Amino acid sequence: MDKADTIFHTEDLAIGYKKAKSKNILMDNLNLSVKKGQMICLLGANGVGKSTLIRTLANLQPALAGDIFLNGINISTYTPKELAKHIGLVLTDPIQGGNLSVRELVQMGRYPHTDWSGKLHAKDHEKVDLAIRQCGIQYISGANIFEISDGQLQKALIARALAQDGDLMLLDEPTVHLDANNRFTVMRLLKDLVNETGKSIIISTHQVEMALELADELWLANCGERIITGKPQELVEKKVISKMFPYLTTLS
Amino acid sequence: MPAKIYRILTGLGLLLIILLILSVSLGSVYISPLEIFQVLFSDVHNESAIYNIIIHYRFPKAITSIFAGAALGFAGLQMQTLFRNPLAGPFVLGISSGASLGVALLVLSGIGVTGILASWSMAIASIVGSSIVLLLVVLVSINIRDSMSLLLIGLMFGAFTSAIVSVLQYFSSADDIQNFLFWTFGSTGNLNWEEMQVFIPVVLTGMIIGYLQAKPLNALLLGENYAQSMGLTIKKVRIALVISTSLLAGVVTAFCGPIAFLGLAVPHISRIIFKSANHHILVPATLLLGAILLLVCDMIAQMPGLNLILPINAITSLFGAPVVIWLIVRSKNMSRNFG
Numbered sequence: 001m002d003k004a005d006t007i008f009h010t011e012d013l014a015i016g017y018k019k020a021k022s023k024n025i026l027m028d029n030l031n032l033s034v035k036k037g038q039m040i041c042l043l044g045a046n047g048v049g050k051s052t053l054i055r056t057l058a059n060l061q062p063a064l065a066g067d068i069f070l071n072g073i074n075i076s077t078y079t080p081k082e083l084a085k086h087i088g089l090v091l092t093d094p095i096q097g098g099n100l101s102v103r104e105l106v107q108m109g110r111y112p113h114t115d116w117s118g119k120l121h122a123k124d125h126e127k128v129d130l131a132i133r134q135c136g137i138q139y140i141s142g143a144n145i146f147e148i149s150d151g152q153l154q155k156a157l158i159a160r161a162l163a164q165d166g167d168l169m170l171l172d173e174p175t176v177h178l179d180a181n182n183r184f185t186v187m188r189l190l191k192d193l194v195n196e197t198g199k200s201i202i203i204s205t206h207q208v209e210m211a212l213e214l215a216d217e218l219w220l221a222n223c224g225e226r227i228i229t230g231k232p233q234e235l236v237e238k239k240v241i242s243k244m245f246p247y248l249t250t251l252s
Numbered sequence: 253m254p255a256k257i258y259r260i261l262t263g264l265g266l267l268l269i270i271l272l273i274l275s276v277s278l279g280s281v282y283i284s285p286l287e288i289f290q291v292l293f294s295d296v297h298n299e300s301a302i303y304n305i306i307i308h309y310r311f312p313k314a315i316t317s318i319f320a321g322a323a324l325g326f327a328g329l330q331m332q333t334l335f336r337n338p339l340a341g342p343f344v345l346g347i348s349s350g351a352s353l354g355v356a357l358l359v360l361s362g363i364g365v366t367g368i369l370a371s372w373s374m375a376i377a378s379i380v381g382s383s384i385v386l387l388l389v390v391l392v393s394i395n396i397r398d399s400m401s402l403l404l405i406g407l408m409f410g411a412f413t414s415a416i417v418s419v420l421q422y423f424s425s426a427d428d429i430q431n432f433l434f435w436t437f438g439s440t441g442n443l444n445w446e447e448m449q450v451f452i453p454v455v456l457t458g459m460i461i462g463y464l465q466a467k468p469l470n471a472l473l474l475g476e477n478y479a480q481s482m483g484l485t486i487k488k489v490r491i492a493l494v495i496s497t498s499l500l501a502g503v504v505t506a507f508c509g510p511i512a513f514l515g516l517a518v519p520h521i522s523r524i525i526f527k528s529a530n531h532h533i534l535v536p537a538t539l540l541l542g543a544i545l546l547l548v549c550d551m552i553a554q555m556p557g558l559n560l561i562l563p564i565n566a567i568t569s570l571f572g573a574p575v576v577i578w579l580i581v582r583s584k585n586m587s588r589n590f591g
Contacts, residue, residue: 104530108470164482
């Protein structure tokens with residue numbers, strides 16, 4: 001793997017929260033990189049800063065130190081609209097936009113691509129249709145978003161991020177609140193999307209087994225330690241996984 | 253946009269025109285629509301009583317009702333989407349309280365302005381009051397990212413200014429309190445054509461600024477994080493919305509008094525009628541419905557056969573509140589009806 005494949009990387013990034021004079025640093029010295037067509041799973045205990053990392057990478061909150069680069073250019077130099085054309089997001093924020101159909105929700109993904117009136121052109125409709133097909137939610141595209149199940153909503157939100165048509169998708173715990181079956185289908189869907197579209201995806205999750213099976217790379221976050229990165233196989237062999245998730249061995 | 257939406261919008265537009273003609277012809281003296289057209293479209297500069305009633309009294313009142321209703325409905329829609337809260341309305345930001353404070357300071361301080369000066373100084377006082385609160389809210393909104401906090405701060409501004417008004421009332425003479433109370437009753441009948449030249453351009457400016465935010469308002473339905481991830485600059489949008497709402501609600505409050513309830517109710521009625529969350533539909537819907545509702549309330553307030561004009565503030569609440577309760581009960585869950 002050479003550097004040319006890297007579409008997204010951080011240099012000495014520190015994340016956390018700033019109060020009047022004190023800083024609460026959750027992670028620092030982060031030098032992470034994402035290559036084209038990679039599915040990366042970010043694993044770690046609650047409170048370790050997974051969501052904060054996702055939000056910082058998406059430029060929703062400022063980094064405490066260091067820089068983030070998209071295609072070699074610092075993300076702080078992108079206009080919000082340009083950045084939105086490159087990075088799609090799925091968050092854990094509750095969605096309440098009632099009276100919205102699934103299709104209208106997915107259409108919102110075209111926001112950075114349309115003019116002030118928000119009018120969708122033929123190309124936008126194509127992208128929306130494609131995203132709906134790729135996520136397999138054609139059958140509910142006319143339904144209101146408060147009529148569908150959590151699993152269906154999660155797929156609709158993924159379709160919305162897909163329609164935004166960036167090279168990178170960031171997903172914060174996309175399988176939370178879902179039952180085992182839906183957790184599997186959503187993760188499988190994401191893996192298929194990476195294979196089909198060549199997009200890169202970063203997912204924060206607690207599903208260690210699925211991550212081990214599907215991810216191209218794992219980012220393991222531990223409180224007070226550096227993030228450990230590597231291929232799942234390597235990390236298993238180095239016993240990092242069994243050290244971090246001792247329950248896995250007792251389960252199997 | 254589906255054809256059905258256009259049909260409903262066109263229907264509401266026609267209804268508005270019919271109501272406009274009705275409201276000009278109804279009143280203590282009945283004037284037939286034919287006479288209205290004769291007065292409007294004849295070249296003869298007629299100084300008859302009917303001419304005076306139509307041109308100097310009923311038309312300004314009807315036009316004021318239309319613009320004020322549209323402005324309040326639209327302002328309410330913007331606030332509800334921005335704050336993701338069904339209780340938000342143009343008055344939540346404390347704008348009307350600011351306006352009341354301005355008027356209270358003028359009226360209750362006992363500076364006896366009379367005649368033509370009175371309405372102008374009242375208008376200026378309330379615009380100054382509302383824009384001071386607006387400036388404070390804008391300053392706060394630059395530093396605070398969270399809409400809920402902004403909503404609470406708006407409520408606090410409102411409570412604070414209302415308290416000052418109460419204190420002022422305590423120290424005022426009975427006559428001054430009565431004058432102030434008349435303003436709080438609300439009326440769309442106080443504007444002459446000169447005042448309309450201020451009122452209408454300000455309302456239109458507020459509407460244009462607001463309509464340019466229709467697309468960001470749609471994005472805000474998903475919450476501020478998602479909106480930002482779609483390329484929206486929250487601060488810019490929030491400032492534009494606050495300016496638009498303040499212009500709309502501020503100028504209406506200044507000229508017509510604090511008209512309750514309309515800004516809160518009209519967006520809900522629009523969502524229920526149009527079954528949509530799309531602001532490209534909801535903006536024209538709230539404009540039309542707001543105008544229609546205030547015009548109807550105004551007609552009820554000056555009911556033919558009654559020799560008095562009831563305070564419009566009482567009418568908007570008296571007839572509107574049960575309608576909204578019925579609509580909410582029918583739609584079962586209100587919070588899912590907006591973002």
